[in-house]
Structure formats: C-alpha cells, structure tokens
Amino acid sequence: MSLPLTRHHRPRQVMEAIHTANAHLDADDQRTKYAKISASPYAFFRGTNHLYWADVWHDWRFSLFGGQVDTQTWLQGDAHAYNFGAYGHHDDRVRYGMDDFDDALIGDYQYDLWRLSISLVLDAEENGVSRKTLRRGLKHLVLSYHKTLARYRAGESPGHVSVDTAKGPLKPFMQKVERKKSRAKMLDKWTVQEETGRRLQREGKLINLPAHLDSQLRKAINEEYRSTLKGELSDAGDAHFSVKDTARRIDAGTGSLGLERFYVLIEGGKDHEHDDVILDVKEQPGPAGLVLMSSAGKRAWKATFPHEGARHAAAFRAIAEHPDIYLGWLHLGDKVFSVRERSPYKEDFPTHKLDSGKAYRQLVKQWGAILAREHLRGAAALAPDDPGRFARAVGRQVDGQLDSVVEMVSTLSLSYARCVAQDHQTFVEAQAAAT
Template sequence: MEIKQLTQQNRRHWVCTAIAEANADLGGEARQRKYSAMAESPYRFFRGTSHLFWADLYKDWRFTFYGGTAGTQTWIQGDAHVYNFGAFANHDGEVIYGLDDFDDAIVSDYQYDLWRLGVSLVLDARENGHHDEATIETALRRMAKRYLKVATAFDPERADEVVHFTADTAPAPLAGFLEEVGSRKTRAKMLGKWTREQRNGRRTFDFDKPKLKRLSPQQRKAFTAAFEAYRQTQQDPVADARDPGFFAVKDIARRVRAGTGSLGTPRYYVLIEGAGSDDHDDIILDVKRQDGPAACGAMSADERAIYHGVFAHEGQRHALGFHALAEHPDRYLGWLALDDGVYSVRERSPFKKDFPSDSLGGGKRFVKMAGIWGEVLATEHRRAGRALNADAPFTFERSLQDATDGDATGFKRLFTAISRHYADCVTSDYDRFLTTLA
C-alpha cells in the first residue's frame, strides 16, 4: 500500500460515506426516493443531510465569539431552515406563523439554529434565482439584526406577554400570506384532501391517494392498542363531555413519501372523531417515529450519555421541546410506543402551509421577510429559554447581551460569513453527491 493511501480524509469520501451511513437503515426503494429528492437542488440536499451540518459546525470554534456559554443555550429547533417555519392554528383558532417541526429539538447553543437558518436562506434564494449576491448579503444582515434585537430585549414587568405572528400583528409580506391561509384553508378542505365519506356516512381515509397505504389487520390491532396508551401522555388533555364519541378512532393509514430529511421515516395518520356534531369536525393526528436529533451524531460519548440520562425516550424529548418552543403547543401532543420505536403524536393542522419563498421577487420584500424569519426565531428561542430557566427567566437574553456586548456589527459579519461560506460548501457537497450516490 502506498503512503498516500494512509488517510482517506478528503471531503468527497467523507461526505459520501456519511450520507450512506445515515441512510443505511432505509430500504433500497425508500433510500433511492430520498436520494432523488436530495438531487433536486442544493437546498433539498441541505434539508436531507442535516447530519453533515452538525458534524461540520458543532465544534466550530467561532461559536465562542457570541455564545458558547451555558446561558446562551436554549431549546433550539435543531433543523432550522426557511421551510421549517409555517402557518398553523393555535388554541384560540388563530392562524399563526412560527416553527412547525420539532423532530430535532434539543437544548444547545442558539447559534446552531441561526446559522442553519442563514445557510438555508442563501441556498433557497439562489435556487429561486430572483436575487443577486449583494441582495442576499443585505437579507442576511437584516436577519441577524432582527434576531439580535429581539433576542436581547426583555421587560421583567411583561414576562408573561404572549408574542405571536398573525395576519393582524405580522408585517408585510407575512400578513398577507396569513390572511390568505385563514380565508382559503379549512378543516373541511383538509378532510376532503385525505378522506372520503362512504355511503353509510362513515368517514375513512381515501386510499386512492398514493401517499396513504392500508395497514394489515395485525398492524391495525397493534396500533390501536398503542393508541389507547397515548391518551395518558398528553400534557394538556383534550376532553369534551358533550360528545362521548370524541376521540374514537375512525381509521388509520400509513403515510408515505413525506418530507425530505425524514423521507422514509415510519409515519401514520389517525382519523379520530371530533368534539362536535358537524360532519367536518374530524381530526387527523400525525404519528411519526422519533429517531433522535441529528445533533446527537456530533456529540461526544460523554455528551450522549448525559442526553440519554435526561430523556426517557425520543417521544418525551420531542414533546418537551415542542412545549418549550411553541407559543401554543398542540393540545393533542403526546407519544406512543410501537415495536419499532417511540412515535410522536400531534394534530395535522388544517391551516398547515409553508410561506412561498419563490414569491419574494422584489428585493425589498425578500429582505423584509428575512428580518421576519430572524424575529420569529428569536421570539421562540426566548420563549424556550424561559422554559429552560424557570427560576431565572431572562437568563438567555442577559447572556446574549453579555456575549455580544454591543458588537452588533461583528455579530452580523460573522453570521453572514458563515451562512454564505457554508452554503458554498453545501453546493460543492451536492455536486459530489450527484456524481457518486444519486
């Protein structure tokens, strides 16, 4: 063997090996479907390879400039990107905008979310092709500016103030989007998309839909038994004495071909009886296996041991992160255990909708939306920080003030550099992926 073969530490080999290992548990067909989705663009590739982001940046020494302390840790989303924000309904029936995916939620430094969001903005903007690099740079600076301003602002007299983004409180262009979602999306439309009414009036899933598959009788029996135990895991149980049939399971389906990073992860939809008497009050619950945050793969053995000592299982971790980050956590939130793992349970919101970033053709609209994304992320990090530090609710805000120490310019400069440079790295990795695995 030649000396030059002593190390295989080159980027192409490492990236392709890491991707293959991360997807080794998927069957051949599911793995190829995921690879095909990742091959669509550098941004889709980025969404499908969060493990690379964590391996590259988890121990990046630059995070000590404006964080890297116990106080700058909070619950983070763990896979922040512009399409992991969306519209959904809160407890009061309002259509709000915020983080809508908590599969990778974990306690860590805030910068990992912020950096990943910045990288996604660059990749998404380049894919849409509406903006030059100077405009993207301006948008990144706006995102960092709004994040820092909101994340370091607090008023002890208003600690319990609820901050959320609705059509009435959000600025343009988000306000118009939320108004449209509220007027056009309904529970009846959602049910019409996924279910059908039989001649006897019973509603079931529509298995003519290619993304829904039937369960075998044995699978259905096992799932139904596990679902009964799920009711005990709800932190905020939903009950309605007026309707004894409320929560009765009407149908179960296996959900396939969903997501990018989670493509191939086992998932089910459960149709349950709603609380009212209306034909269109039924509820769809989204049941998804939780395999653990991508961040865990970058941790040391000691860190992983602490992690597994804190959480009983991934369903609990998902629920705790959801409750910490979300303004109004899903009232159906809980978990259930099947033979192949623990699954999270949450409602599929009738108002579920991603903001169409490809509609941001004007530079001013794009820059303004970048600021909104930064503000939303900061708001949810602050909320999560209070949940994490109940005895000292402003630990996160004070710590970030100390870490930045008035250096907003340096903060923005580091953020934009990391966002753009890592986006370039992702694009190069994407090209390597196309020529090796796709």
Template sequence: MTENLTDQIINVRKKLRKETIATIFDEFDGEITGLDSEKRIRKYNKMLNSAFQFYRGSAFLFYYDITNMPLAYHTPVDKPTWLQGDLHFENFGAFKNREGHVVYDTNDFDEGYFGSYLYDVLRMTVSVALYSEELGFDEDAQYKLIKTYLEKYYSQLKEFATNGEQPDTLNFDESNTKGPVLKVVKELPNRESNEILNAITTVNGNDRKFREMEGLVHLSAEERLELEENWNEYINSVEPQNKQPNAFYNIKDVVKKLGAGTGSIGLTRYYILIEGDMKGDQGDLVLEAKEARMPAATHFFPYDELFSDHPFHQGKRVITAQKAMQYLQDPFLGYFTIGNHHFYVRENSPYDEGVDPSDLSSMENMSETVEMMGRVTAKAHARADELILTHQSEEEIIDAIGDEYDGFMAQMIAASIFYKGQVKEDFELFTDWCQNKYNI
C-alpha cells in the first residue's frame, strides 16, 4: 500500500511538471515567438538529441524555474549586471577581433539583457554539469568542475575590483590561455580567409552567387526586394569608425539559412553576399542577418527603462550587448527591420571556433577549459557596465557575496547539481510530450 501511494505521488508530480513544460513551450514558442508547427518540430527535433541540447533550447523554462528558487547573494535590484542571457558550454569560442587578433570570449548575445549575475553563472554551471556528464564525467568530477569555474570567476572579479586590472581592455589570447583553449587560439590563424566564402558560394565568370545546397534557400523576388528596401537602415547603423562607403554593402546575393542554432531555430536567418572592398570576386564578403526577438529574461525581470529607445529595437539590443561584453568587436555589427521583425547583422567569419569536444576527455583538459570560461564570464560582466549602467558590476557582485564566499560556493554547487537533475527529468517528460503531440 505504501509503495502504491508513493508511486501515485510520483506520477502526480510528473503529470504536473509535464503540464508545466507543455504550457511554457506553448506560451514561449507558440504565443510569444510565434513559431508554427513546422518550425517547432524542427527546433524540438534538435532538442531531443540530448539533455544538454534540451537545456540549450529551453532558456524560458530555466528562467521560470530559477526566478522561483530562493537564492542568496543576488545583487540589488537597482544594480543589475549586463547578462549574456544564455550562458552555456557551447557559447564560448575563439575568433578574430577587429584588429585581426585571435581571442577567446563569449560569442552569442541573442539573449543579452539585464539582471542578477547569478542567472548567468548558474545557467553556466548547470551546463558544465550536463556537458561533462555527456562526456562521461561522474558527479564528483562535475562538482569539481563547477567549483573550478566559480573559483576562477570570483578570483577574476577580485582582480578587477581590488587589484586594478582593467576589464575594458583585457583579452584572452595566446599569451594568457592554456589547454584546449590555447590549442584552438593557436590553430585558428591557419584557417583560410575565404574558407566559408568558397564553401557556400560559387563563381560563374565574374558573378559570385550562393551555391544551391541543403540548408540554403534563395529568396523570392518579393522577399529580396523587401530586404533591399530596408538595407539602408543597416548601413546607417554601422558605427562611424567602422563605416565603409555605401557601395561596399551592395547586395550581390542573399539566401535563407535553415536549421542553425537550437533555441533560435525557427527565427529567420539570412546569409547576405555583399560587394566588400570591390577587388573583384576576392573582395566579396558574407554577412549573417539573424532575427532577434524579445529575450527570455525580460519576461521575468524587465529593465526596459535602461534602454533609450522605447520600444527598443531587439537587433540593436543584441549588438549593444556584444559591444558591452567584447573588446574590439566585429566591425560589421548593425541592425535593420523588415515589417515587425527585427534583425541584427554580423560577419559570417571563418575565424570562429569553439573547443573540440575530443580534446575534453581528460579531467585536466576540462578543468583548464572551465577555468578560462570562468575568467571570460567575469570579464564580460565587469566590462559590460561601461555601456548604459552607472555602477561597477564587479564591485556590486563582490559586495553581494561579501564575507560569505564559502556559502556562495556551497549554494551554487548544490543548486547546479540539483537543477541538472531537474533538466534530465524534464528531458524525459519533454520527449514524451513531443511524441504525443508532434509524433517525433
């Protein structure tokens, strides 16, 4: 009888949680983002690959849960941090900055917004646990990796707050990285500058066009005209110090990119071939324009009043977040609008690469990698307060932790391992829901 009652309680809890998951995905992907069934199936198919991929695509669920979790050590509500917003293991990478130097940093700002630093840090530590578990690391190793990340995050903040190191000019490059991160930083310069251009375009005489290939779809005449009619908004949004003559941005060809990303699947993404520096077809350049929607975080802690534009442009928000968190960022950053859809633009660069999972089989390599990720996160949070915010984020975070460092560490580790377990349970419920509702 006791066992039956216990089973009944477990089943009721699972039923209620499954209904919560269904409601949240219907609300966010259906009502808020406006994805139709085809786009939702495409997104969910990718999320069904693993618990980590499910986590990547469920930021709205994360914020719904975590904002109801009684966490200590928050910064004051009126002293928020610029958040990356969707911080996880695969949103770090090496790339070439504006001056051509290879650096390691965060590389996705679609969810960039404001809130307590704890949300970025906890989203990252949960991802460390999920990602390392998929690589075969046990829970003891996960505990140690989370602890390493948090230690490096905190110590780097202390360097900024008390030892005078400057976050606004700090880069992580060949001189101060190690392990798998150093490997990718050193190997990236050897990549051919035209690698992406040659992979997805072809030249017929003097005319370069996108290839006919899976995942790339040419626009209809009406769609292309609509984009071209709004392209000047992008040109005018490029920062003056990065601006090229208008002819540089002339559109030669454009396609839609299908199936990229996880959380962003279903949002429109264009590859745009532009004239470039006009050195024949060798000067051609591919830009990526990606639709930007309201970030998940804004539904749980709105700080819209911090933006000067009301209502603010979602594409402008994304590139502002990137400018806030990175030093010497992409010179092609900009934004434009088509109808009620907001887009941001960046270079589709061949010099953009994350750490290879095959290099993360040892505890030493994983530890060195999460160390770098902790330091990068601290740099992003400390640097970003230079835009819009009037306080020093690193000082506010250090003050929020105060003399309770051990308590902070214990809370974050426990919360991370607990929520990793919740994600794994949710993944099973999500799998059942997808099977029942979408037959996938």
C-alpha cells in the first residue's frame, strides 16, 4: 500500500494533539489520565479542553451573534456541566455556581456558551436523556443566558444562587450540602489530631513532601503568597498564616491531572469551631486557549499578566460572585501556583439523578443564568467605566434573532458532541492497539 498523500486527517490530529498536551506527564500520571479520559465521551471532552479550543478558535460562526470587541469578556474557559457545583468559603454559607477558573481567559462570550452546550449534550447522552428533552434543555439554556443579559439591560441587578434563592432540584441539593457538609467534617476527612497538634492525613490522596520542597513551600507561603493577598487578610498577623503541615495532593481532576498540587494546613483565625484552614496550592500552566493566540496577542497577554498566577487571580476576582479571601499565588522554582482555600462545601450536582424533563429544564435554566452573570461581571471588570457595554453589544447581535441563536447553538452542540464521540473512539482504539 502506498503512503497517503497527506498525513493531515482527524484521527492523526487528535492523537498528536493529545500526546503533545500530555508530554510533560510522567509515565504513571499519563497512564492514569489516559484511563480517565477513556471512560466516556464526556470524560474525554473534560480532559481534552485543548482540542475544543483548537477547533473553535477560528470558527466563522462566532461572527453571527458576536465576534466583536465589545462582545468579549472574561471567560470561564472550561465551561461544562461539572464545573458547576456547590461551594462556600470563609463565611460558611453554601452557594452554587462556577468555582474553577484555571482556564479563564478573555474572549468572545460564545466560546463559553458553546462549550457548556456541548457538555449538556454529552452529559445527557451519558445519562440516557431523550433527544426531545435534550433539545428543550439546549433551548432553555441559551434563552436563559440571553434573557439574563436582557434583564440586566433593563436595569435588573444580577443575583446569585444560595440555599434561599435556589429553584427546582437545586434547592434540596443545596439543603443537603448545607446539612451534610461543614468545616469540621472537612477537617476530619483531610486531617488528624495528634498530641503535637493537627496535621494533614497521609492516607489516600495526600502524601509526604520531600524535606527540601516542604521547606520551600513554607517559605513561599510566608514570603510571597501573603504579599499577594487583597482585602481583609492582607493585614492578618503571622499567627494566622502559621504553617502546621504540608502534603502533596495526588490523583485530582481530569484535565489538570499531573499538575503539581499541594495542600497547606495553616492556623487560620478563631471564628470557627475548627479554626484551621487548608490552602489548595495548584500549578497554573495557563489556559488551554492561550497557545492559539497570535504572537502579538501573546505579547499583549504577557504585558498584562506577568505570570499565570496573576492571571488566575485577576480572572477569579473578576468572574466569581464571592471571590475567596485566601486567593493569591506563589512561585516554586520556575513554576507558578495559585493559592486558595479548599472549600468545605465543594459538591457537584448529580445530573444522573434528574427524574423528569421539568427538573432538567429548571437546572439548565439556572446554568444559563449563572454563566450570563459571570460574563456580566467579567466584562464590567474589563470596562469599569462602562459596565453595561457588553450586554448592550450582545443585545445588538441577537435581538430579534433568538430563535436563530438557539438553532445555531443546538446544531453546533449536537454535531460537535458527535465529533467528540468519534474522537473518543479513536483514542480508545489507539490505546487498545498500544497495549
């Protein structure tokens, strides 16, 4: 058989992109990650965000209902169904929204809306949701997003989802999180009380750090991280940040699997029954979309954000409804790490337990509204002297055309989900052939 005239075809593109994106992982981490993304098309989608960005970065369809300077905002960057969840930090109040900004970047709003819609398809197919219910869900997701922007243009202030304001299936879910989770229970899970004091639990997903790395991390917490804090903790005393213990966090995440990650136990304040605080220290290599920027775009990005720790913090403070007061960064060697508190209330909504089309629609409507509110906040952070500019610009692009917007996003989502399923099968077959 003669060689193909071109080696440019989808299976080869997919495999080369995955191997390039994961070349930095050691053999064990790579095997673990590849096993995770082999599990299903949705798991594959979550673990290959770089494929999504490579596919949509120059997609002409973004010009139909956006594609303008003023339709850009801070993007979540990895919007999918399981990046929504319950969370809560220093005030011990349970909220619901997006709480992961590792891939956040500035771009057209549609990139987030498309990715979230695609994840809706993949999650629905994994859970056996009917095509009719799925299509209705996509419609309600898109309409909820744009109606939230329209209400903002009409003068309504964006709200947030709490135990008091949650609707449909979210309300009992959040009530359960509030009832079942607490700071004390989190500390019981991740720490042990010894005669010399509390330390991190060394079973399961936490392991010891080498002495030199433990020393470097403790030093970075006190000499760099504390200087990056803003707000009420910027003047906290040495006792508050006294480091009790450190450990390496392993086997966390899907797309982020293999990145360096540590837990640091500090003394914290005295306002809680258990005053200790766990800091989550996570390597930040940069958002998946960053590599697709032009050379000029990358230079402008670097001039704005000297490193990815600063970018992560800027995005978090811009997008999040309730930014973590422990948010900051530090360096270890040539790597930069975000620092934030580990939430005592972190919990994903179990979409596989939705038992009716009505409950499904109620949930996705809230996803659309949450994403819109995040984009409104992100855009306001970029243009503080004209915070309504983004909503007006999107409105000019979509007003009178919402049916066409729904049809375009639905068609794109369904077809791209099929592409993900094919790519997943390509990957699974390649893995089987390699063993």
